[in-house]
Amino acid sequence: MPVETYIPPHTNTHKCTPTPCPSPQQTYIPTHSSTLSFQGGSITALSQQGNRHSFLPKAPSSIQSTLRTLFQPYNAAGQSGRMHRHMQVFCCVHEPLCTLAPSQAKKEMLTLAGLGHRRLELKSVTGTFEEFRDQLFEAYPLLINAGGFKLMRGGRSQTLEDIPMPVYGYTIPFLKTLSLLRKAIAYIIPLQKALPLNCGSLPVMADMNVIKEVCQSCSASVPLFELQKHIQQCGRASLHEESIIHMSSLHEESIIQSSPRGSSSWPLRVVLIQDPFMEKFNPNDAEKMRTVMVSLSLNTQQFEEVLRKEFPFLGSSPFELCRLGKNRLLHPLSCPIKTPSAIRASGELGRSALYIRPQENYSDGGSPTPAVIRSAHPSPCHQGTPSVVIETNDGSVEGAVDQGGPRREFLRLLTRDIQHSRIFEGPEESRSLVLDGGALQDGLYRTIGRMLAVAFIQGGLPVHFFSDRLYSQISGLPSPKYRVEDVVDYDIRSILEKISMAGTVEAARLEVMAAAETLGVMGALKFINNLEDRDVVVQIALQFYLEDRLAQALTQFKEGLLTLGLLDEVMCNPRAFQRAFTQPPLPLTATDLANLFTPTLSPVGSNRRRLENCTIAHWRDWLLEVEEGNMDHVQVEDVLVFCSGASRVPLSGFPEPPMLDFFLVTDSNSLPLANTCSVTLRLPLHSNYANFSRAMQLAVACSGVFGCA
Structure with missing residues (x-):
């Protein structure tokens, strides 16, 4: 029976000697040979690089394709580049070493903060820990600063169980096959540092498709889910100002209606700004809006005198007149003549009030201090410190650039005047706050607090004149014991001395009844049953005089000391700063x-x-x-x-x-x-x-x- 032999079509050399076979069959040679030799009834393959499956016949193309697939050798390089995908649900919590699964309310809070539940498609090529970690960091950017993390799975009663970490770290193949998670949630637990829940500072916001809306008050682009909170913070001042404008408008209309027809007076709404560098209006640094009746026949000098009389805080300092524009920005009036008639005729104010912004940051009427700050923004060459020019009362100045000397001189003079200002009382080396209604209304406590902070931080000048009680009030240290000697007011000190020195109950009652009106205002009026009640009355009166009545002034003073972070450092290290504030300096020898x-x-x-x-x-x-x-x-x-x-x-x-x-x-x-x-x-x-x-x-x-x- 003849033997059917297939010869590759692209072979180069054929030496064939046909020899009958014992049985008729089709012979395939699965080699890489490109040269075949038939000798003595056997087939010899001469190995030579060529087509791997060149022995296959041309005719049956489907069989050829199938066999090529079956006999294709293993290719390690091709297998290593293959990508594996794995779907997994994660939940990232913010607390380190968390052992309980978060509740539904907490899950919503975590989601708003950029944490919480996420279904991730993990892609594995190299199967390393770094590959898995980078994909988690991309989904949870806050996790970068956590100082490491671990994975846990839910157990019974909302408890979390550890997923042991291999020595080579978590990998995507490990999660898929060895972690036993299956479709359970993998909880990501930070190890060293708690993750912030303030969604306003999330770095993930830049990478997410966050829907934003423009705030109509400040024109800022705000994420929609934070818009309500932003409006409450940003719009509070605007709503407050609009309500003031509305009430002032009603008051203005009532004044106009009550004024005689043909009157030349103009009810002008005026706001005094206490911060000379303010560019965006802040109600906290301004007085309440007033309505001032001004005559339209006033010239520029007379108009300034009216404003200075209405606002004594201005003193003799120069100021500029401004209006409130869009986004609560202050714009100086552009009309060349600053008279009531010219301002009204120009219509530049519109619905805005007239805002008075001083051009000096310190002025105290008849104060002898000759130094004022003239530079609103520090010069770059001074490394963030203010630039100062020394000016005398006649207007002459030192013709020099401030490289430290004028600044030290100004801060020295400023601190000296502050020590003797009207908001302090008591001995020169142990001053305490005094309650001054005008200073409180003008924000003078806050202003002087800012000045002291600048002198301390920028000039390195210690204060040295605070009393122990005043320092304890600002630093948080325990207050010293109340003493009658600490009361500076002569009349009140005399009353308390008489009560405390009363030797009998009857004498104490007589002294209390004689000072009943004063003690009633202090909340210290009490019937004396024994000498202990006498001491209680004195202590209540001292607490009111030395502490309670100064609460609002002290709060304003501490707001000023927050400048440049001084108060924060004092409260963190009260003992370290105590000597610089309270102890008199050693005399210079x-x-x-x-x-x-x-x-x-x-x-x-x-x-x-x-x-x-x-x-x-x-x-x-x-x-x-x-x-x-x-x-x-x-x-x-x-x-x-x-x-x-x-x-x-x-x-x-x-x-x-x-x-x-x-x-x-x-x-x-x-x-x-x-x-x-x-x-x-x-x-x-x-x-x-x-x-x-x-x-x-x-x-x-x-x-x-x-x-x-």
């Missing part, structure tokens, strides 16, 4: 000042070096005479003020080490010179001590009189 400066000397052996050594001796002798009080109108602190602008060495020291330089005396230049910015003192080279002492005393004594030195 001649030795302290002499050791503070480092002299710049000429080479040893030179004639100039000899004069410099002589001048240094004169300098130290003169400081000793100043300390002993032998120099009229000059103290050791005045010498430091002359050199640096500060009467005390700042808490953090000077930015540069103080230096002592020398110069030769000439007819036009024989007085010492100082650079307060670099804290450099230049001494004249006098060989005679009397001449040196006269020059130093004249320069230091006259340096505090600006325009005359």
